[in-house]
Amino acid sequence: MDYLLIQVLNGVQLGLLMFLLAAGLTLTFGIMDLVNLAHGSLYMMGAYFAWTLIGWTDSFVLGTLLALPACFLLGVIVEVTVARRLYARDHLEQVLATFGLILFFNELVRAVWGPDGKSIAVPAFLNRTVNILPGVPYPAYRFALIAVGLVVAVVLAWLVARTRLGMLIRAGASNRRMIAALGVNIELLFSLVFGLGAVFAGLAGLMAAPIASVKIGMGDDILIVAFVIIVIGGIGSIKGAFVAAMVVGQIDIVGRAFLPDFLKTFMGAASASAAAPAISQVLIYLVMAAVLVWRPTGLFGQRS
Amino acid sequence: MPAPWRTPRGIITVLLLLLLAVLPLLTQAFDQRYLLSVGTRIVIWSIAAVSLNMILGYGGLVSFGHAAFLGIGGYAVGILSAEGYESGWMQWPVAIVVAVAWATLIGALSLRTRGVYFIMITLAFAQLVYYLSSGLAAYGGDDGLNISRSRFPGLIELRDKAAFYWLCFALLCATLWFCSRLVHSRFGHVLRGARSNELRMMALGFPVFRYRLAAFAIAGGFAALAGILLANDGAYISPAMMSWVKSGDLIVIVVLGGIGALFGPLYGTIAFFAVEEFLPPLLDLLHRGWGEYWQIVFGPLLVIIALYARGGIDSLLGRRHA
Numbered sequence: 352m353d354y355l356l357i358q359v360l361n362g363v364q365l366g367l368l369m370f371l372l373a374a375g376l377t378l379t380f381g382i383m384d385l386v387n388l389a390h391g392s393l394y395m396m397g398a399y400f401a402w403t404l405i406g407w408t409d410s411f412v413l414g415t416l417l418a419l420p421a422c423f424l425l426g427v428i429v430e431v432t433v434a435r436r437l438y439a440r441d442h443l444e445q446v447l448a449t450f451g452l453i454l455f456f457n458e459l460v461r462a463v464w465g466p467d468g469k470s471i472a473v474p475a476f477l478n479r480t481v482n483i484l485p486g487v488p489y490p491a492y493r494f495a496l497i498a499v500g501l502v503v504a505v506v507l508a509w510l511v512a513r514t515r516l517g518m519l520i521r522a523g524a525s526n527r528r529m530i531a532a533l534g535v536n537i538e539l540l541f542s543l544v545f546g547l548g549a550v551f552a553g554l555a556g557l558m559a560a561p562i563a564s565v566k567i568g569m570g571d572d573i574l575i576v577a578f579v580i581i582v583i584g585g586i587g588s589i590k591g592a593f594v595a596a597m598v599v600g601q602i603d604i605v606g607r608a609f610l611p612d613f614l615k616t617f618m619g620a621a622s623a624s625a626a627a628p629a630i631s632q633v634l635i636y637l638v639m640a641a642v643l644v645w646r647p648t649g650l651f652g653q654r655s
Numbered sequence: 656m657p658a659p660w661r662t663p664r665g666i667i668t669v670l671l672l673l674l675l676a677v678l679p680l681l682t683q684a685f686d687q688r689y690l691l692s693v694g695t696r697i698v699i700w701s702i703a704a705v706s707l708n709m710i711l712g713y714g715g716l717v718s719f720g721h722a723a724f725l726g727i728g729g730y731a732v733g734i735l736s737a738e739g740y741e742s743g744w745m746q747w748p749v750a751i752v753v754a755v756a757w758a759t760l761i762g763a764l765s766l767r768t769r770g771v772y773f774i775m776i777t778l779a780f781a782q783l784v785y786y787l788s789s790g791l792a793a794y795g796g797d798d799g800l801n802i803s804r805s806r807f808p809g810l811i812e813l814r815d816k817a818a819f820y821w822l823c824f825a826l827l828c829a830t831l832w833f834c835s836r837l838v839h840s841r842f843g844h845v846l847r848g849a850r851s852n853e854l855r856m857m858a859l860g861f862p863v864f865r866y867r868l869a870a871f872a873i874a875g876g877f878a879a880l881a882g883i884l885l886a887n888d889g890a891y892i893s894p895a896m897m898s899w900v901k902s903g904d905l906i907v908i909v910v911l912g913g914i915g916a917l918f919g920p921l922y923g924t925i926a927f928f929a930v931e932e933f934l935p936p937l938l939d940l941l942h943r944g945w946g947e948y949w950q951i952v953f954g955p956l957l958v959i960i961a962l963y964a965r966g967g968i969d970s971l972l973g974r975r976h977a
Contacts, residue, residue: 386771388903436962443717444961447910450903456801458950575899582775611876622792629790636783640764641775647768654849 353487359601360483366600367500371555373580373592374507381524381587383438383541386445388575389452390428390552391512391570392483397422397553397561398569399460403607408519419550430542432526438541457567468566471557484596496558503554504593511589520544524587533619578641585652594650599635602644606631660767664972668918671925675824679817689814698823699884704908706877711906712736712915713838715850716766720781721905724875726788726897727851728753728882733802733892734794743805743813751876751882757784758875762868781902789894799893802886808891813887823884827921830877835917837873838930846870847915850868913969922968930956 376390400421405414433452433481437445472478473492480488511517519540522530531537556570563569580599584591611632642650675698682691683831704726731750748886754892762937768776789797801897803815812820837843856863884904886892895901904927912923929955933948960967 380771386774433958440961442774443711443906443910443914444965446717446719446774446903447907448958448961450907451961452953453954454950455954458948458954462948462951571900575778578775578867579779581696582772586771625792625796626790631957632786633783633790636779636786639779640783642775643768643772644764647772649772 353484354608356484356487357489359603360497361493361608362488362601362604362642363597364497364500364600365604366496366597367504368559368581369573369577369600370593370596371500371503371551371558372577373553373584373596374589375590376515376574377581377584377587377589378520378544378578379434379548382520383434384527385434385437386442386449387434388446388449388574389456390548391496391572392453392456393422393426393549393552394556394570395565395568395581396425396456396572397549397556398471398565399464400553401557401560402464402471402565403462405471407575411471415557418553419535422549422553425553427542427545429549430545434545435538435541451461453571460567466567468564470564473561496562498553499554499558503551507551507589515588516540516543517655521525572576576635579635582649583639583642585649588651591649598638602634602638603631621632622649656800660784662973664918664969667972668921671918671921672828675827678824679820683817688816691820693928695816695820695823695931697924698820698827699881699888700905700908700928701921702827702884703881704912705827705830705834706874706881706903706922707905708909708912708920709834709837709874709877710867710870711909712919713850714846714867715845716867716871716872716952718765718874718963719740719899719902719906720777720851721874721878722781722897722899722901723781723784724754724758724878725882725885725901726784726892726894727757727875727878729886729892729896730791730794730882732805732880732886733800733917735798736747736802736805737794741803741806746805747880747883751879753881754879754882755872755876758872759868761845762871762875765872766864778899778902781897781899785897785899788897795893797894799881799891799895801891804890805883819887823888826880826884830880831917831921833877838917842866842869859914874915911960911967913967916967916969919967919969921935929939 372394375393376387377387379387379390397418400418401415403414404417404421405411408414408417411459412583429452433448437448437452440448477495478494481491483489483494496638510518511520519530519535522535523537523540523544527537538629552570559569576599579603580595581592583598610627611624614627614630618626647651675694679691682688682694699913701761703721706724707718707721710718720746728750731753732746733750735741735746763779765773765780788794794800807813811822813822845856845861845863845866849861849866853863873921882896908923908927909920911922911926912921913919930949931977934949934952937946938949938952939946962972
């Protein structure tokens with residue numbers, strides 16, 4: 352029972368991390384109509400920026416806080432130099448160009464930071480466990496991740512639903528030509544949204560760093576899952592991205608935690624532990640396929 | 656209008672095919688065995704690119720999971736050979752039938768969606784196959800598996816590099832011939848018509864979905880053929896041959912060569928491999944040590960191609976008479 356609770360929390364934590372990545376993606380997708388494969392590179396750059404800045408400032412919190420504006424700046428630079436030119440293009444050209452950006456960023460990181468992975472230590476004040484229930488310890492860092500993830504999700508929901516910027520974002524998602532015609536500086540809005548997406552992606556990357564590791568291409572595989580999430584949730588829908596991220600987080604963790612034992616009942620231990628992560632990944636894609644067959648524009652997507 | 660082979664495009668294409676046809680003789684004469692292995696890979700990837708061009712170029716269907724069919728072809732050969740069935744007469748048809756069946760199944764599901772959703776669902780199905788293959792502990796899992804090459808007793812020995820090259824080249828020519836017949840048939844016209852205006856084709860009474868599904872299945876079969884050859888080329892299979900980056904590479908190749916041009920995928924593959932082989936030494940000439948980071952140049956190059964070079968290499972060879 353305790354084990355189950357901990358695994359569910361791990362799933363929530365992973366889901367929130369994925370949500371941060373997916374939120375920026377679904378915004379750029381929904382508003383600018385851009386398939387941005389390079390979003391995973393921003394995730395990676397967030398982690399590398401944090402690694403460098405934590406080294407300079409010798410403080411996890413300070414380094415992290417400095418990495419976020421760096422991500423914003425990088426996002427705006429990418430938007431102004433490349434992404435902006437792609438909005439009106441077809442999806443094939445967007446895929447090609449942002450695929451090129453992935454190659455560029457992966458190689459840039461290799462040239463600047465070297466080919467070896469880096470690690471960011473869990474900060475001392477979080478390097479302990481907290482009891483979530485009497486006698487059930489849970490790592491404080493992961494707990495902090497859940498807290499930060501929830502706060503960001505709430506802030507984002509507030510931003511989109513309650514502020515003027517959010518109103519423009521939602522209006523842009525449903526009809527960008529109309530809001531441009533109404534006199535909104537749409538270029539500025541797009542840069543801002545792209546930069547915001549980069550901040551969320553970078554935040555996800557640097558928060559994941561102490562659990563996983565900082566390495567080249569770390570954003571590429573997770574990006575595909577983020578795409579799956581926004582497609583399940585419906586492109587452009589923050590709510591959809593949140594729901595789908597939670598579902599995917601649970602599938603992944605439950606698959607990793609419980610499938611091996613289940614599989615061992617009818618196959619060898621070695622092949623069970625090899626097959627379980629593969630099967631939990633496969634499950635994620637099966638869910639996506641099922642959702643798309645059932646609703647071709649996702650759970651909360653706009654039907655055309 | 657001059658005969659097609661008297662245009663600059665025709666002359667260059669014929670010369671290119673002649674060069675490829677005699678490549679093993681040249682590499683033997685100049686003792687460049689490495690070049691033959693590059694040539695073999697170029698020919699095999701061209702087959703895969705031609706098959707992607709059938710749906711991407713002529714059908715307008717941006718499939719981001721085409722490498723999965725390569726993997727299915729390769730794994731069918733690999734698994735059968737690991738189980739002791741080494742005859743190519745059995746392996747190859749099985750591999751292609753499995754790939755076509757899988758393409759029909761996922762095509763039937765994917766083609767219900769449009770645009771970005773289609774890109775993503777094809778990617779998702781490819782990832783599904785990728786993870787399934789990496790979960791196959793009995794066949795090497797993540798690390799892949801060394802296999803023995805398909806046997807065609809008395810006909811051809813695939814371990815013979817030159818013979819294997821010529822087989823691949825012959826299959827490339829057959830694929831190109833089939834593709835040209837396909838796009839100029841009624842079937843191809845419907846496919847291209849649906850790319851330009853789906854609604855109009857449906858209003859004319861064509862079951863566009865079924866045409867696209869058939870094209871998707873055929874393309875899957877030819878990609879599996881490339882996968883079979885790839886597995887036999889290296890005598891090795893691994894999940895890496897169907898990672899999503901390979902699917903991306905295939906899209907790059909097709910766009911680079913010229914979307915919807917018959918020989919575009921061939922130009923694209925040659926250009927892609929040429930960049931991979933020659934860009935690093937070129938950068939090293941500028942500054943020692945830069946060559947290692949050639950993708951810093953290649954990445955922005957792709958951005959520029961996507962932004963400014965719509966027709967790809969094919970459009971450099973003059974206007975096309977479709």
